[in-house]
Structure formats: C-alpha cells, structure tokens
Amino acid sequence: MIQTADSAKSTLTSSQRILLALNEAAAKLEAAEQAKTEPIAIIGMGCRFPGGANDPQAFWQLLREGRDAVREIPSERWDVNEYYDPDPNVPGKIYTRSGAFLDRVDGFDASFFGISPREALSMDPQQRLLLEVCWEALENAGLAPSRLAGTRTGTFLGIGQNDYFARVQLNGGKPTEADVYATTGNGFCFASGRLSYILGLQGPNLAVDTACSSSLVAVHLAAQSLRNRECDLALVAGVQLILSPEITVGLSGMRALSPDGRCKTFDASADGYGRGEGCGAIACKRLSDALNDGDRILAMVRGSAVNHDGPSSGLTVPNGQAQQALLRQALEAARVEPATIGYVEAHGTGTSLGDPIELEALSAVLGEGRSPQQPFYVGSVKTNIGHLEAAAGMAGLIKAILALQHQQIPPHLHFETPNPHIRWDECPARVPTELTPWLTDEQPRLAGLSSFGISGTNAHLVLEEAPTPTVSEPANQRSLHLLALSAKSDAALAQVAGQVAAALTARPDLELADVCQTLNGGRSHFSHRVGLLASTLPAARELLEGLAASNPNPDVLRGEVESGRGAKIAFLFTGQGSQYANMGRELYDTQPIFRQALDRCNDLLATELEHPLLSVIFAEGDESPLLNETAYTQPALFAIEYALAQLWLSWGIKPSIVMGHSVGEYAAACLAGVFDLEDGLKLIAARGRLMQALPSGGAMAALMASESEVAAAIAAVAGGDELAIAALNGPKSTTISGTEAAVETLISHLEGQGVKAKRLAVSHAFHSPLMEPMLAEFERVAREVKYSQPRLGIVSNLTGAMAGADMATSGYWCRHVRQPVRFADGMAVLAQRGYDVFLEVGPKPILLGMGRFCLPENEALWLPSLRPGQSDWRGVLSSLGHLYTRGLTMNWPAVDAPYASQRLPLPTYPFQRQRFWIETAGQSRSKAPRAAAM
Numbered sequence: 013m014i015q016t017a018d019s020a021k022s023t024l025t026s027s028q029r030i031l032l033a034l035n036e037a038a039a040k041l042e043a044a045e046q047a048k049t050e051p052i053a054i055i056g057m058g059c060r061f062p063g064g065a066n067d068p069q070a071f072w073q074l075l076r077e078g079r080d081a082v083r084e085i086p087s088e089r090w091d092v093n094e095y096y097d098p099d100p101n102v103p104g105k106i107y108t109r110s111g112a113f114l115d116r117v118d119g120f121d122a123s124f125f126g127i128s129p130r131e132a133l134s135m136d137p138q139q140r141l142l143l144e145v146c147w148e149a150l151e152n153a154g155l156a157p158s159r160l161a162g163t164r165t166g167t168f169l170g171i172g173q174n175d176y177f178a179r180v181q182l183n184g185g186k187p188t189e190a191d192v193y194a195t196t197g198n199g200f201c202f203a204s205g206r207l208s209y210i211l212g213l214q215g216p217n218l219a220v221d222t223a224c225s226s227s228l229v230a231v232h233l234a235a236q237s238l239r240n241r242e243c244d245l246a247l248v249a250g251v252q253l254i255l256s257p258e259i260t261v262g263l264s265g266m267r268a269l270s271p272d273g274r275c276k277t278f279d280a281s282a283d284g285y286g287r288g289e290g291c292g293a294i295a296c297k298r299l300s301d302a303l304n305d306g307d308r309i310l311a312m313v314r315g316s317a318v319n320h321d322g323p324s325s326g327l328t329v330p331n332g333q334a335q336q337a338l339l340r341q342a343l344e345a346a347r348v349e350p351a352t353i354g355y356v357e358a359h360g361t362g363t364s365l366g367d368p369i370e371l372e373a374l375s376a377v378l379g380e381g382r383s384p385q386q387p388f389y390v391g392s393v394k395t396n397i398g399h400l401e402a403a404a405g406m407a408g409l410i411k412a413i414l415a416l417q418h419q420q421i422p423p424h425l426h427f428e429t430p431n432p433h434i435r436w437d438e439c440p441a442r443v444p445t446e447l448t449p450w451l452t453d454e455q456p457r458l459a460g461l462s463s464f465g466i467s468g469t470n471a472h473l474v475l476e477e478a479p480t481p482t483v484s485e486p487a488n489q490r491s492l493h494l495l496a497l498s499a500k501s502d503a504a505l506a507q508v509a510g511q512v513a514a515a516l517t518a519r520p521d522l523e524l525a526d527v528c529q530t531l532n533g534g535r536s537h538f539s540h541r542v543g544l545l546a547s548t549l550p551a552a553r554e555l556l557e558g559l560a561a562s563n564p565n566p567d568v569l570r571g572e573v574e575s576g577r578g579a580k581i582a583f584l585f586t587g588q589g590s591q592y593a594n595m596g597r598e599l600y601d602t603q604p605i606f607r608q609a610l611d612r613c614n615d616l617l618a619t620e621l622e623h624p625l626l627s628v629i630f631a632e633g634d635e636s637p638l639l640n641e642t643a644y645t646q647p648a649l650f651a652i653e654y655a656l657a658q659l660w661l662s663w664g665i666k667p668s669i670v671m672g673h674s675v676g677e678y679a680a681a682c683l684a685g686v687f688d689l690e691d692g693l694k695l696i697a698a699r700g701r702l703m704q705a706l707p708s709g710g711a712m713a714a715l716m717a718s719e720s721e722v723a724a725a726i727a728a729v730a731g732g733d734e735l736a737i738a739a740l741n742g743p744k745s746t747t748i749s750g751t752e753a754a755v756e757t758l759i760s761h762l763e764g765q766g767v768k769a770k771r772l773a774v775s776h777a778f779h780s781p782l783m784e785p786m787l788a789e790f791e792r793v794a795r796e797v798k799y800s801q802p803r804l805g806i807v808s809n810l811t812g813a814m815a816g817a818d819m820a821t822s823g824y825w826c827r828h829v830r831q832p833v834r835f836a837d838g839m840a841v842l843a844q845r846g847y848d849v850f851l852e853v854g855p856k857p858i859l860l861g862m863g864r865f866c867l868p869e870n871e872a873l874w875l876p877s878l879r880p881g882q883s884d885w886r887g888v889l890s891s892l893g894h895l896y897t898r899g900l901t902m903n904w905p906a907v908d909a910p911y912a913s914q915r916l917p918l919p920t921y922p923f924q925r926q927r928f929w930i931e932t933a934g935q936s937r938s939k940a941p942r943a944a945a946m
Contacts, residue, residue: 049347051476052235052246052313053302056153056295058145058920059410062112062288062397067148067920072414074396075422076447081112081397082273082286089113090257098271106257106264110273112288112398117141117253119925124500125210132928135197136176138251139206141291142169144923146207146249149293154308154534154915155245161212166243168234169204169219170227172402175255176930207247215243221402222469224359225318226250227292228405228461229471232316238298249293250406260287268363275362275394278371278443280429285361288398292406294413308915309478311413314458315346321468330366330464335373338470339460343377346474348458351382353474354450355421356441356460357408360392361399362426368433370462371441378460379440389448390441395425405463405471412459416477419457421448483913486525488602490911493528494889495544495552496896496904497559498537504924505540510560511919516553522916524549529912533904535921543569543893545886569890571897579873579898582847583660583667583683584863585653585676586854587833588778591645593636595629595855596652598884599659604910609658613651616690620697625651642775646675646700647693649854653679654689656853656877659888664903665895669805669847671838673859674739674778675699677809677828685803686819695825698793702786703776710777711755712738715746716768722746722758729754729761738779739833740812742865747772749780783829790829794822812837835859839866849873849898851891856880873898 024032057068063081065071074081085092097105120140122132132140150157177198196202200219208217216237220230227250234246254260263269270276273286302309319338321331343350356378359370371390378388393411394400400407415421423446430436430443450457457477464470497512499505512531516522524546542559545567546552558565573579599606614625621628621644628638629648638644653676672680675696682692715722719740726732731754738749748758755777759769776782799820808815810827812834818824839862842850850872852859857876864874875891878884896902 048239049315049345050239051299052238052296053299053307053309054294054296054311054313054413055302055307055309056149056151056155057293057310057410057413058148058152059290059292059407060114060141060145061290061292061407062114064115065397068152068410068414068917071410072418075393075411075414076418076420078423078425078447079396080274080425081288082110083113084109085111086113088118089255095257095261100264100267103265104261106260106269108264108269108271108273108286111254111286112273113254114289116925117255118927118929120144120928121923121925122928124923129926129928131193131197133930134193135928136174136203137255138171138174138176138253138291139197139203140928141253142203142207142249142251142293143210145291146247146293148920149247149249149295151535151920152917153295154530155295156534156536157211158536160245162214163245164215164243165211165213165245165247166215166234166237167204167208167213167217168230168237168246168248169207170230170250170402170405171200171203171219172221172223172226172252173259174198174200175253175259178256178258203251213247215245223465223467224399224401224404225463225465225469225471226402226405228409228463228473229318229469231294231313231405231409231473232318232471234296235313235316238296244297244301246296247293248296248406249291250400250403251291252400252403253289254287263287270362273398274426275360275392275399276426277358277360277362277392277395277424278367278390278431278434279362279427280431281426282362282364282367282431284363285394286398288394288400290397290400290403290407292403292410294406294409306915308917309481311416311478312476314348314474314476315342315344316471316473317341317345318469318471321470330369331468332369332373335370335462335464335470336377338472339373339377342460342472342474348474350378350380351386352455353378353388353458353460354452355389355391355412355415356462357412358390358392359404359462359464360394362394364431364433366464367431370464371434371439374441375439382440384440387440387442389421389444391421391424391444395427405461408461408463409473412461412475415450416457416459416475419450421450423447481914486911486913488910490525490602490885491883492545492547492886492889493524493552494532494893494907495528495546496532496537496541496893496902497544498535498539498541499921500538500540501924502540504922505542506560506562507922508919509542509556511922513553513556513560515918516549516556520549522549523912524552525908525911526914526916527552527918529904529908530916530918532902532908534915537901539573539575541571541573541897541899543896545569545890545893569893569897571899573899579849579895579900580845580847581665581667581849581851581895581900582842583657583670583680584850584852584859585670585672585680586649586852586856586858587673587676588642588645588649589772589774590854590856590858591639591649592855592880593629593631593634593639595880596655596878596884597630599888600630602885603659605662606655606659609655610651612689613647613654613693616693617647617651617697620694620701621647640775641704643700643704646703647697649675650679650693650696652855653853654682657683660851660853660877662903662906663892664901664906665851665892667804667851669807669842669845671807671842672809673835674809674833676854679853680806681802681819683804684806685800686806687797687799691797695794695797698790699829702790703778703783706776706782706786708775709752710750710774710780710782711752712747712749712772712774712777713755713759714741714770714772715748715762716744717746717762718744719746721767722748722762725758725762729757731757734781736780737832740836741862742836745836745862745865749777750782751777779830779832787826787829791822791826794825797822807838807841809833809835809838813841835862836866839863843867843870847872849875849895849900851875851877851895853877
C-alpha cells in the first residue's frame with residue numbers, strides 16, 4: 013500500500029508533528045535567507061562613453077590602451093570663449109576649457125522607436141540615448157527586446173540633471189508647438205517610464221537621483237527587487253549629458269573642477285575633477301534563472317550596500333567612517349572576507365580632500381586579514397573619461413566587468429607622483445599604471461566598486477567573476493543553417509549584414525550554430541528581412557558580405573513585411589500517391605520532434621499492421637513494395653504528415669486553417685482536434701485495410717475538363733453507373749474513378765472531343781462505387797471513434813466549404829470514402845478568406861501545383877515540406893526561411909537551441925539617426941538644423 017505524505021503525517025504524535033512543522037519552517041526560513049543573498053547575474057551590457065567607446069568592446073580597447081578621452085568643450089554645446097576665464101574667482105565663469113564628451117548627441121533614430129520628429133525635438137537627448145543603449149544591452153544579452161512586452165522586467169535609472177530643458181523652455185522666447193511634449197520629454201520619471209512604455213515592461217520602474225552615486229544606487233535597488241521577486245529581469249542604466257554651461261559654472265564657483273578637465277586620482281597634482289558624459293546599461297537576473305535560461309553571464313553582483321555620510325564637516329564633504337561602514341556592510345551582504353577583494357574601482361574623483369579619505373577607508377577595511385604580499389589594486393575610470401556624475405557608477409561597473417572578463421586590470425592614468433596626504437607605506441593598495449594581469453589562486457576573482465554622491469549618499473558593490481561556463485557539445489549537428497537578419501530599412505539591413513560579416517571575420521573560431529542562435533532568437537525582427545542558408549561560417553560570411561554589397565544570391569531569401577498585415581498561413585495535407593521509400597528519413601535521423609511523433613505513430617499502429625510502420629517507410633534501398641499497398645500507404649502518409657505538422661508547430665509555424673486532399677484530410681482533422689492521434693490512426697488504418705481487401709481492377713484518370721463536362725460525359729457513355737467523379741482539383745482538372753472498362757470508355761469518348769487525359773497508377777478506384785462494399789465495416793469502426801468539434805478552421809473535402817459539426821460524426825467519414833474531393837472549391841474558400849501562404853504538409857508538393865492552377869491570379873507563397881531527390885533538411889529549412897521573410901513569427905529557440913551551445917556578443921542594431929536639436933540664441937542656425945538627416 014502506498015502511503016501519501018498527508019496520510020503519513022496523520023500517524024504522527026502531536027510532538028512529532030510539532031517537530032516536523034518546526035523543521036519545515038526552519039527550511040523555509042533558510043531558503044528565504046538564501047534568496048536574500050542570491051548573486052545577481054549580469055547578462056548583458058551596452059554603453060556610449062567618450063573617446064569613441066560606443067560599445068563594450070570599444071570601451072575595453074580604450075581602457076586597456078590607457079587612452080585619455082578629455083578634449084576641449086565642443087563648440088556645439090556652447091561658446092567656451094564666452095564663458096571661460098582662467099581666474100577661478102571670477103563669478104559666472106568657468107575656469108576649465110575641457111571635459112570628456114560624446115560625439116553627435118543631437119542624433120536619434122526616432123522612427124525606430126515610433127516617436128514623431130516633433131516629439132523627438134522636445135525630448136531630452138538623455139532619454140534618446142537611454143533608449144538606444146538599453147536596447148543594445150538587451151541585444152548584447154541575447155534577449156529580443158520585442159519579446160519582453162508584458163513581462164515583469166524592472167527598469168532602474170540613475171539620472172541627475174537635464175541641461176536640455178532650458179532649450180525647450182526658451183525656444184524663441186515663447187511657447188511653441190513642442191510644449192505638449194515638454195513634460196514627458198524632460199522629467200526624470202519619464203526617462204525611466206519611457207523605457208518601460210516603449211518596451212512594454214511591467215516590472216518596477218523608477219528614476220534615482222543621488223547625484224554621483226545615482227546609477228550604483230539603481231543597481232543596488234535592482235538587485236533587491238530581483239531577490240524579492242518583484243521582477244524577473246532588471247534593466248539598469250545611468251545617463252549624463254552636459255549640454256549647457258550652467259552647472260559647470262556652479263561647480264566652478266565651488267572650486268570642484270580641475271582646470272585641465274582631468275581627474276588625476278591619487279596623484280599629488282589632484283586639483284578637482286573633470287566632467288564627463290555618457291550612458292551605460294546592464295541587464296541582470298537572479299543567478300539561478302540565468303543558469304536555467306542558458307544566459308551568457310558576464311559577472312555577478314555578490315552584495316551591495318547604500319548609506320549616507322551623516323554629520324561630516326560639510327554637506328559635500330565625504331565621511332571616512334561612513335565609507336568604512338558602507339564597505340563592511342557590502343562585504344557582509346556578499347558573504348566574502350575583505351582580504352579576498354583583488355581590485356577596487358574607486359570613486360576616485362581626483363580631489364585633494366576626497367582621495368585620501370577614500371583610500372584610507374579602503375585600507376582600513378580591505379587590509380583586514382590581508383598579508384603584505386597580497387595587496388589589492390585600485391583604479392578609477394574617471395582618469396580616462398572624466399566624472400560622469402549620475403552615470404559614473406555605471407561606467408565604473410562596466411569597466412570592472414570587463415576587467416573580470418579579460419582577467420586584466422587597465423592602467424590608471426595621470427598617476428605620476430603619489431598624493432603625499434596618503435600614507436602609502438601603510439596602504440595595502442597598489443595603483444596599476446600599465447595593463448596588469450589579474451592573477452589569483454583557485455578562488456574566483458572579486459572586485460569592489462564605489463560611488464559617493466556629492467549630497468552624501470554612498471553606494472558600494474561587490475562583484476564576482478562569472479562562473480566558468482559549461483559548454484557542452486550539442487547532441488545533433490546539422491548540415492545547413494538558417495541565419496535570420498532584419499531591420500527597419502534596406503539601408504539598415506545592409507549595415508547589419510556588414511557588421512555581422514566583420515564580426516565573423518574577426519572571430520573565425522565561432523560556431524555557425526551559436527551565431528544563428530544568438531541572432532535568430534536574441535534579436536527583434538522587423539519588416540525588412542533576409543534568411544541566409546549556409547553550411548559553414550565562411551559561407552555565411554560570404555553571403556553577408558554579398559548582402560551588404562547588394563549582390564543577389566539564391567541562398568539569400570529576402571522579403572519585406574507590409575506594416576499591419578500579417579501573413580495568413582494554411583496547411584495543405586497531401587493525399588495518396590505522394591508516398592515514396594525513405595520519405596522523411598533525414599528528418600527522422602536529425603529532428604527529435606519529428607522522430608518522437610513518428611515513433612509514437614509506429615507504436616500505436618503496432619496492433620493494426622502486420623509489419624511495423626517504420627520498417628515499411630524506411631526500407632533498405634530505394635524500393636518498398638509494402639509502402640504501395642493501400643493498407644500501409646494510408647497510415648504511412650498520415651504518420652509522416654502528422655510528424656511534419658508537429659515539427660512545424662514546434663518551430664512556431666501555426667496555421668489558422670487546414671485542408672487535406674482525400675487521405676490528407678485525416679491528418680488535417682487530427683491537427684484540428686476532430687479526433688486524437690490514437691483514434692485518427694485507428695480510423696486511417698481501418699480505411700486502408702478495408703480498401704486493400706477490396707477486389708482489384710479499378711482505375712482512375714485525370715481529365716482536363718470541368719465538372720459539368722465530365723458529368724455530362726459520364727451520363728452519355730455506357731457503363732456510367734460504374735464511374736464517378738473522384739476529385740475536382742481545378743476548374744479544368746477532374747479526376748474520374750471506376751471500373752477499368754468504364755474509365756477507358758469515358759477516356760475514349762472525351763479524347764474524341766479533344767480532352768486530354770492521364771491514366772493514374774492506383775491500386776483501387778478510390779471515391780467510386782467500387783468502395784461501397786467496405787462501407788458497412790468501416791462505419792462500425794468509425795462509430796468507435798470519439799469526435800470533437802474542430803478547434804481549428806478546416807475546409808471539408810465533401811463540401812469545399814468550412815467544416816462544421818457534421819465532420820465530428822462517423823457518417824461524415826463514411827461519406828468521405830465514397831464522395832468526390834472538392835479541392836478546387838476548398839482553394840476558392842481559402843482565397844476568399846485572404847490566405848496567402850500555403851504550406852504543403854506531405855512528402856511531395858503535389859497540392860501546390862494544383863493550388864496554383866486553382867488560383868492563377870493569387871500572388872501567394874507556395875511552400876513544400878519535403879521533395880523527393882532533395883535533402884529533407886534543406887527543404888524544410890528553405891521553407892522556414894521563406895516563412896520568416898513573409899513575416900511569420902518563429903519559435904527560434906526550438907529551431908536553433910538543439911544545435912548551439914552558447915550565446916555570443918554580436919553586433920547590435922545599427923540605428924539610423926537624424927539630427928533633432930533646439931538651438932539656443934548663441935548657436936548658428938546654419939550649424940544646427942532642427943531635424944535634418946545625419
């Protein structure tokens with residue numbers, strides 16, 4: 013007797029039950045505590061930083077080469093000569109001419125995000141930058157942004173100023189048409205809110221302003237939200253643009269800035285910070301989810317903490333004790349010892365007051381338990397790109413992630429004479445002035461990261477390098493791959509192709525399967541589409557280069573999806589006569605879904621057939637005599653078509669209507685839910701067996717004549733009662749069936765009238781009076797089947813119209829044996845309903861030719877599943893590519909995941925930017941058109 017857990021509990025004594033409850037409660041508490049400290053996996057990132065660092069790879073090059081991105085304030089921001097005075101005591105002036113700036117911040121791909129030019133003009137360029145960089149971070153993570161709509165994805169933004177709003181307010185000195193967008197285009201809450209709105213995200217959404225610590229505080233809040241399961245994915249970003257001089261004037265009055273615009277962190281020459289701008293974004297998940305989802309983990313947030321300086325000697329003066337408390341709190345949250353931290357990305361602004369306080373706090377905490385032979389390294393990205401203020405923490409975070417990934421610490425710039433106010437002989441820190449290998453023992457690399465706000469809010473993160481990925485060899489290899497690319501314009505599509513081709517050239521060691529998985533499933537798909545068929549990485553690269561150069565190639569399938577008009581797909585299931593030995597064999601050997609479906613059919617037919625179905629279909633050599641016996645032909649076709657349908661469905665190709673031809677209607681009805689697989693096989697096996705038992709001698713022929721012409725001829729010839737119209741395959745395509753003598757008589761009669769005829773090789777005269785002897789026994793079997801109303805649109809062979817309740821009866825299937833197949837009428841119904849994609853689900857594309865003949869004016873897409881003499885895999889993959897370019901939505905993970913092992917960092921979308929900029933009075937109109945193409 014099996015005892016359930018509940019019944020077992022009932023036999024316990026009261027004390028045992030109390031002990032059990034206490035143990036269960038303790039286990040739940042332990043799980044809850046573990047959830048609070050679960051590492052947060054960073055799975056994607058994007059950035060736009062000074063010095064041309066427009067993506068993480070370019071940023072790493074800037075860092076590892078030790079480049080200084082500081083330059084003179086660009087003239088398009090403001091006239092530096094008008095505001096500059098080297099004397100810091102002159103009010104209303106700035107005593108620095110330099111900073112770290114981005115290029116072309118006036119550019120934006122408004123149409124990509126569905127934003128009108130009028131609205132884009134009034135939007136803070138920080139909002140525009142966020143949209144692009146966050147999109148890139150998601151694509152870098154291998155997450156298609158368009159598939160996140162409706163998900164619990166949180167958005168956490170660090171932002172601290174808006175220099176552009178003054179332009180909106182003062183545009184011409186009077187209210188403008190842009191006023192309607194001024195609020196939503198410039199409020200901080202709208203900067204984060206617009207991200208969630210555009211992407212359709214429904215997780216927490218907030219903008220954080222704690223000055224210089226804003227974006228790191230946002231990371232802390234995102235980690236908490238993930239651990240509390242308020243969201244399942246978090247998008248965290250920081251942004252800062254310097255578009256007008258007012259804040260720089262204010263900082264000059266505070267003597268906070270360095271005259272040369274550079275952060276000379278930890279150096280004796282440190283004399284203030286240099287301002288910088290940029291945007292960074294990360295995508296992150298709980299570690300357990302990232303591992304389960306097969307994400308590419310870049311690094312992990314082990315722990316974080318936020319506090320405030322409290323009472324210090326001034327509002328903007330840092331508090332060393334508060335910094336020490338912050339570090340201890342973050343280390344405790346991360347559950348790591350201070351001596352295990354190998355590198356700290358310091359706040360390090362380069363001020364004579366702040367640098368010593370920060371390094372003293374780091375030394376006091378991280379020096380605990382550390383041997384003199386194991387110093388930690390400390391550096392600051394601000395020496396490269398300036399202080400990005402609200403985005404500074406994100407810049408430091410991305411630098412630390414890259415250092416962990418590359419196991420190298422970039423050089424810290426402008427460190428020539430150590431700051432004399434720092435007790436270097438007692439400090440366990442080292443400042444790397446050249447690219448330094450990050451050596452470690454067998455323990456994972458750990459990094460600390462600090463951001464301190466000028467208002468006193470401090471944040472610290474503890475990062476750990478990503479776990480070693482387990483790259484397993486895929487169970488299957490495939491001989492051909494489909495690479496899908498898309499864009500919102502032909503120009504962007506060519507650019508995408510060129511960028512991917514360049515990436516494949518730079519990384520010839522990549523696996524094509526991984527490339528396909530990354531780009532097919534990890535990108536949103538737009539109206540301009542191509543599908544590339546390639547067997548190797550060099551072949552794919554050649555096709556991409558040809559696409560970028562507009563060179564046509566038959567292995568590049570191309571299409572443009574009309575806006576607001578989705579493709580309507582119908583499945584056509586082939587009838588008898590399409591069978592051949594080893595049909596679908598390559599799919600059976602390589603496609604698990606197809607194989608499982610066919611194996612299931614084989615098992616269910618074991619009691620219905622004398623020989624196993626698979627041995628009949630997959631015979632040795634090119635011949636299979638049993639396959640042409642009706643008793644085996646019909647269940648074999650049903651099984652192949654059912655398995656093909658399951659394969660297409662697994663890839664996301666779902667019809668809204670189906671139609672079969674004769675035997676094919678059984679597979680169509682099964683897919684539509686009229687009967688289940690077991691009953692469908694039982695019915696088709698009985699049909700084939702009973703037909704096989706009928707006397708031979710019947711004949712069939714295809715006539716190039718209309719239904720009325722053939723019906724009149726049958727009525728006119730002798731033996732007409734032994735004849736019937738078996739199928740109406742087109743306006744001038746009618747198939748007859750009956751005794752051999754009667755068929756020959758009718759052919760002679762019509763050939764005399766100039767009608768062409770073709771005799772068909774058949775075992776029996778299907779859909780004719782010769783079928784009637786089997787009907788009684790077939791009806792007995794049909795009555796044992798359980799029927800249901802169709803759950804999917806299905807066109808009836810008997811009526812040529814949409815099937816209704818009548819199809820869910822045994823009588824329908826008995827009449828189906830005898831009455832003609834009204835295929836032409838069915839095609840007319842499909843055309844009237846607007847179907848423009850027809851996929852033949854069967855071993856031969858017979859119905860495609862007949863369908864085209866029925867609808868000569870229809871500009872439809874006609875696609876086969878299989879074709880004799882052609883690779884099965886190439887056939888289905890080519891049709892899949894055509895379906896993609898027609899606009900159908902694929903289940904790309906199901907298509908690619910069985911063959912790939914990892915996601916790759918590949919090029920992101922090439923935004924096609926235009927200039928959107930409101931000029932101020934001091935700007936030249938000739939230099940700054942309002943919304944011109946860039």
